[in-house]
Amino acid sequence: MTPTRKIVLSVIAWVAIITAAHMATNVDWSVVLNDRLPESERKLNVAYIPVT
Amino acid sequence: MFQGFPEIKEALISNQMQAGFMVAPMAIALRAQGVPVKIVYLGHRYGSAVTVRKDGPVKKFADLKGKTIAIPSRFSDERLILFRALAVNGMKPEDIRMVEMAPPDVAGALAAGAIDAFSMGEPYPSQAEMAGFGRVLFHAREYWPDYISCVLVVRQDIIEKRPEAVQVLVDGIARSGLWLENPPKRLARREHAADFVGRFYFRQDPRLLKWALTKPVERVQYQPLTPLRKDFELIVRLMRETGVLDRDIAFEEYIEPRFAEGAKTQTEWAYEPGDAVAQ
Numbered sequence: 551m552t553p554t555r556k557i558v559l560s561v562i563a564w565v566a567i568i569t570a571a572h573m574a575t576n577v578d579w580s581v582v583l584n585d586r587l588p589e590s591e592r593k594l595n596v597a598y599i600p601v602t
Numbered sequence: 603m604f605q606g607f608p609e610i611k612e613a614l615i616s617n618q619m620q621a622g623f624m625v626a627p628m629a630i631a632l633r634a635q636g637v638p639v640k641i642v643y644l645g646h647r648y649g650s651a652v653t654v655r656k657d658g659p660v661k662k663f664a665d666l667k668g669k670t671i672a673i674p675s676r677f678s679d680e681r682l683i684l685f686r687a688l689a690v691n692g693m694k695p696e697d698i699r700m701v702e703m704a705p706p707d708v709a710g711a712l713a714a715g716a717i718d719a720f721s722m723g724e725p726y727p728s729q730a731e732m733a734g735f736g737r738v739l740f741h742a743r744e745y746w747p748d749y750i751s752c753v754l755v756v757r758q759d760i761i762e763k764r765p766e767a768v769q770v771l772v773d774g775i776a777r778s779g780l781w782l783e784n785p786p787k788r789l790a791r792r793e794h795a796a797d798f799v800g801r802f803y804f805r806q807d808p809r810l811l812k813w814a815l816t817k818p819v820e821r822v823q824y825q826p827l828t829p830l831r832k833d834f835e836l837i838v839r840l841m842r843e844t845g846v847l848d849r850d851i852a853f854e855e856y857i858e859p860r861f862a863e864g865a866k867t868q869t870e871w872a873y874e875p876g877d878a879v880a881q
Contacts, residue, residue, distance in 0.1 A: 589763075590763075590764065594620045594621050594756075594760065594764075594767055594768075594771060595618065595619045595620055595621070596619065596620070596621045596622060596623075596771065597604055597610040597613050597614065597619040597621070597622030597623065597624075598603060598604065598610075598622065598623045598803075599603065599604045599605060599606065599607065599610065599623070599705060599706075600603060600705075600706065600725075600803075600804035600805070600806060601649075601705050601722070601723040601724065601725070601726070601752065
């Protein structure tokens with residue numbers, strides 16, 4: 551494997567790992583999936599602020 | 603989770619959120635302005651207080667003359683309670699300066715001396731007390747015996763198209779309120795609720811919510827939560843008198859009572875601290 555090929559594959563792997571980590575940490579998949587359901591089946595989004 | 607009521611208002615209007623908890627005057631004002639939302643239930647009763655610095659010069663309400671007081675919004679019960687206190691103490695609105703501030707910022711602002719007091723819902727009065735620099739000057743109920751603040755607001759299209767989903771939401775709040783107010787178990791249940799709500803919903807130190815919910819347990823109450831005509835007509839009158847509502851608005855125009863009626867037969871959650879699920 552040439553050095554250039556090694557660098558390109560390393561960069562691709564790094565980007566993939568960071569992207570996966572970001573999506574696992576920062577994306578609320580329950581919200582994404584809920585928004586894709588038909589309206590009649592969707593859970594209601596209820597807004598609140600941290601007060602009683 | 604949001605950090606201020608204006609953001610919740612925008613999220614409701616844009617349909618990003620279909621329901622939300624907001625201060626009652628803001629919900630009434632939105633409806634008066636033609637925004638298709640309605641109040642279906644209360645979030646709690648009481649739970650607001652005017653808080654000052656423990657080591658500061660304000661020892662009684664009259665000492666607030668010339669001082670700066672933070673409120674969550676012009677359209678809030680926390681502002682209206684100040685007007686009630688001003689009237690009782692023979693003072694004029696011009697005697698104090700009110701500034702709008704996001705609720706999570708007020709305790710820090712009081713500690714830093716940026717404001718002299720704040721009129722806010724829990725747990726921010728508790729935050730100032732717990733940290734040692736704040737003192738509750740008065741709780742809202744001292745000037746307003748049937749005080750309410752946050753209400754549950756739902757978009758009109760959801761009420762029409764998905765009433766069963768709204769009823770499930772209201773039933774759940776009713777059951778939670780009954781669970782929290784069960785007399786012999788009230789203290790233990792509030793401590794448990796403070797722990798999981800603090801960690802999983804509010805992202806706050808559970809000790810803070812425990813303080814707010816138990817010192818004393820009457821500080822915030824979760825029954826009765828049915829919207830009552832007399833409570834809201836008082837809010838509308840105070841809004842009119844203080845210049846944040848430009849027309850009279852009928853109770854039926856901003857309240858949808860059927861879900862509260864539907865929740866009247868609910869019983870508390872069958873759940874004790876330590877159970878895996880509530881039923």
